[in-house]
Amino acid sequence: MSPNHSKRRINILRRFNSVINAGEMLVVLGPLGSGYSTFLKSLSSETNSIYINDSIYFNYQGVPPHEMHKHHKGEAIYTAEVDVHFPMLTVRDTLTFTSRARCPQNLPAGIKYNQYSNHLRDVVMAMYSISYTVNTPVRDNYIRGVSGGERKRVTIAEATLSNAPFQCWDNSTRGLDSANAIEFCKTLRLQSELFGQTCAVSIYQAPQTAYDLFDKALVIYEGRQIFFGRADEAKDYFINLGFECPDRQTTPDFLTSMTAPTERVIRPGWENKAPRTPDEFAARWKGSREYQLVQNEIETYKSQYPLNGSSADAFREKKKSAQANGQRLKSPFTLSYMQQVQLCLWRGWKRLKGSPGVTIFSLIANTCTALIASSLFYNMQPTTNSFFQRGAILFLAVLSNAFASALEILTQYSQRPIVEKHARYAFYHASAEALSSILVDMPYKISNSILFNVTLYFMSNLNRDAGPFFFYLLVSFLMVLAMSGVFRSIASLSRTLSQAMVPASLLILALVIFSGFVIPVDYMLEVKGYQNVGPSNQAYSTVGSVPSQDFVNSDVYVNSQYKYFHAHKWRNVGIIISFIIFFHIVYIVATEYVSAKKSKGEVLVFRRGNMPIEAKGKADTEAASSGPITAVDKLNNKEIVNIQGTTSVFHWNNVCYDIKIKGEPRRILDHVDSWVKPGTLTALIGVSGAGKTTLLDCLADRISVGIITGKMLINSKIHDKSF
Template sequence: MADTTQHVAAPDADRIEQSRVEIIDDGRTESTTADSPGRETPAMAESGVNVDAAKKEFHDLEQSLSRQEHAHNAKDGNKDVEAQDEEDDFSLVDYLQSVYNESSQHGVKAKRIGVTWDDLTVRGVSSMQLQIRTFPDAVIGTFLGPVFSIASKLGLFSMGERKILQGFNGSVRPGEMVLVVGRPGSGCSTFLKVIANQRQGFLGVDGDVKYASVDAKEMDKRYRGEVVYCEEDDQHYATLGVQDTVEFALSMKTPGHRIERWSKKRDFRKEVAESLLKMLNISHTKDTRVGSAFVRGVSGGERKRVSIAEMFATRACVLSWDNSTRGLDASTALDFAKSLRVITDLLQLSVFTSLYQAGEGIYDQFDKVLVIDNGRCVYFGPTKEARAYMISLGFEDLPRQTTADYLSGCTDPNERRLTDNGGRFSVSNPPTPETLEAAYKESEVYKNEMELRRDYMYQAEQDSKAVEDFKDAVRNDKHRGVSKKSQYTIPLAEQVWYLFRRQMLIIAGDKRDIFFSYFTSIAIACVTGSCFLNLPQTAAGGFTRGGVLFIGLLFNALVAFSELPTQMGNRPILYKQQGYCFYRPASLSLAQLAADIPFSLPRILIFSVILYFMCGLVRTAGAFFAFFATVYVTFLAMTSLFRVFGTVCQSYDLAARLASIIITALVLFAGYVIPRDAMKRWLFWIS
């Protein structure tokens, strides 16, 4: 999890103890009514209802049903996997405290860095009018699309741009949590990405973002895995199990310097994975597939908790969460916020989170709140002062609305309500994003935040101990054989090994695909073999034998085409895990190639045996294995080619068209459809 091996300063005891009590109680309290228990109201007396007798009868019935249920569960050996018995209670505080104490004794240094941003401005592509694409548009996009892309990167061709964020200033110290609120499209996700140093996809990022005294460029070059972003959508391999997903993430981030009880890497993975699953209450799903919109697996809320566990497994010190409570019920969302509060306090993390419809209990877990309106910062300061600040500007207080919803509603012209009580804004003088930003920059809250930022920046520049401890901790996390300047934790060979194991589990998890691939290959081999059954051993059958060889190559090349949609569908997972610095892209390519062999080699061997001997080709071992080797190497080459298309193309539409053109050219110039001697001199090289 988020560096459970770090040595940190002693946290706020009151806050930790309060969080501990809340987590053990699971955020649930007994409901109360206005009337005291056992007391009859006048209305009840008039109706002749005996409340005490009714309650006693209900209590007796409840006890009877409970005894029957416990007896039935004991008889059948069943239990509620969602409910936690007393003996199964997991105390996150006690667990982290024990790890903290043991880490302190072993001299494990902490990774504690804050974040400051000065005049942060993000520029992106302006919105444009979308039109229905026609056939000429597809042709032009296919042939001239790469030209336009290169010209745009060279600055020869530019699209309209707009400012997504403008003039943001602030700071967050280690151990603080920031809640980011705003309407959809206001720029919350953009802010979280930029804070996590995820700058791809933007035309430019201006201003200065620092992590303690480390600038954004150095952080991206040397410590990219310490600043991570968890996107809103859950991107996972659907056929991989929940525990396998979490353990793989831990395998890629297993520290080289561990405490004594984690002397073996497997012990670290097993214990931390089990703790994460218990903390998120998904231990009962550990052997279930993660699933997706098309593959049956865990529920949407459980899949979201898998994403949260994977994020904690990165052991990063700056975390950006983009609406990570989507799909969670109110109780689970509150538990997540409390757990995040406990981990932040104990490990001194810097946490940024955007949540929609956050309850008051969730809102109270945060130290600061950032309110964004159309790319402008209209409030950044303590959570306890935010509501009063908005009311002082002239917004009507809505007591029945949670503070997070109230702050977000103040930026919505259709939802907010203004008063004429002497505030800066009124019904006759409604605010705009620009005027709200100007009002904030003139407030005492803004001045206090700027003073806090200057103090932290001065402290970070003068006292380099925290930064040196951070760099030493990152260096100690690296395994033997990993360069000190590398962004990754484990060496290349281990990356390939763990990726190979994961790829084997992914392929084996889709048994239906394996069955149909073998069935199709055997069926095509039998049909083709029956068409060319026992070809004559004469010159008349020479050209036909060439057709058999060509069909053997062509069929398996087309089978490799199935890698294209798979690669395109898994690309978001690759991007996410690249952001986490789990592995190099080259490691994934090598692992995929190696994992294909145990599944594809027997299939192509069966295909080759059926086709080769039914057609009556030369029945010698050397000739057969030459045929089999040629077919199999061609299959691997085409598989790699389609994976390249799936990696470099921006969309599946472009990748499919490009792959179709390439494979058509290869079929025509393979030497069978057009003999090599009949090819044009300027095209024969394709063969």
């Protein structure tokens, strides 16, 4: 297995052989960069930019790999170690959405859909001890909400509610304390025993209690499989190879130390027998008795679950019974498309409700912008002297409405990882979320269009007849929708934010220049139809061509100055509507099929003769195996700069931190006292959600929300801003 690159392929995984039965748990051990993430991704079909050899054999209890990856992707999921959620949703709303998205339709009689999903959500929250955070916003790394450990448990609960028979967990215990990491493994153990789910888990620095819960273990050393078998036999296998497990060292640490030449200890008398390089470990593994047992188990599994056999038919029937009425068997989703749109609409409303300040602030800011802009053209007189001013205010109105949706590109990219994760979990089509987002944003667009355009129209004293006003309002709103579709299409068709910003910036510049006001039509390039390519041109032509007074024929001025004709206004409305339909269709389709840029499996390559000393030492396995190595940077005969130390003592007394959540006061820190002095190392210990990060933020004066009380002193003096 290697990155899918046309010029060069780097082998990441080499000749892995393993089998996991239903109800079993596999722990994957190895150092960072050994390939355990790639291994888990390949099992769960997360193979973007990764080339898999055609000779590789996968068998999901009789279901062929191509069918599992395409039609049943929600049945084999990969949970990454990164937590991505909608920050404005509460924990309750986040998990309610998940439970409803994968709720089976074949419920027992008398049990309603929402009742079942809510009960399942509450059970999972209780399993992971996050019931007390039910009303707390999830937030993210920039906005304070639940703690990092609690957010990690929300991610785990979300994957658990997916109810996937095969689950791959990539370092999901990162950010959890030892107790919660053990509880996580116990929960997986309970799922496997009760529901027959299969779990493959990679854990870094796993506790011994957690390791004992697993049935099988897999050890990876630089992309080579050096052991696979029963978890309770892994330690004896490496001891028989000539290695010694030090006293008080846990089994997972001992197994991981096999991949580190500076950490593994060779037993006396085995110095010339024990393997040292990754290839030697792999060769010894393939010649071992345990390897033959694995091969026999694989052959037994193949005979018991032949591809497209009876077990595969039973799996398809079970999945079909859980799907909504009318849903295709080949569809990986449980809900129908309309149910997915309705569920995404519900979540979109919850997102707006969770952060109403952003919407309200945008409405107020745009209204103030209209007041300021229209004040420059306040109460224009109905004379020919105001012709140019009226053209300028209409030009400003068109551009303001056109670019009101420009920031939607940033919004699309902020939520794109979340939407793509949910699509991989088979919660909903990405296009369903795109369609719902269009509908959810409609009330804001209508309100903003009314507030902005009504203020601008009447303060500048444009034609105050009902017909011209409502036509102006209609065209302005259609302009907002058209450009929203354009910017959304650009965001969905590109794979990175930088790719999206380039065409968007050029488009904005082109619309400003070629709308017909900055550069008159007579001065544009003489290409037929060149000046009529943008929706802003159609809108400006329409609005600017309405006559304002009976005794002044403004059509003559508009025709001669801008080459716009009053008879074309309804034609141009139709053109704008066609822009709206076309670009929104492009946006919905592109969201479904164009994913964000994935990792290409970049590998650090040094120029010939320019490898750093540290890298050379790491590559010299023979030298590394002779004893422990301490990384010391050599001084290149440079003067040592003496850094003046500090003797100030920092202490705090009765530090309290209070915030309001949904109008209710909540105390996060309650009279915390302590002190630190130079030359000492202080450990901050506490369970997940205890307030460790909050305390550090308070001491560093990084809190912008809430009330902090207490004393924080340096040498018994209040610190200044330089602190």
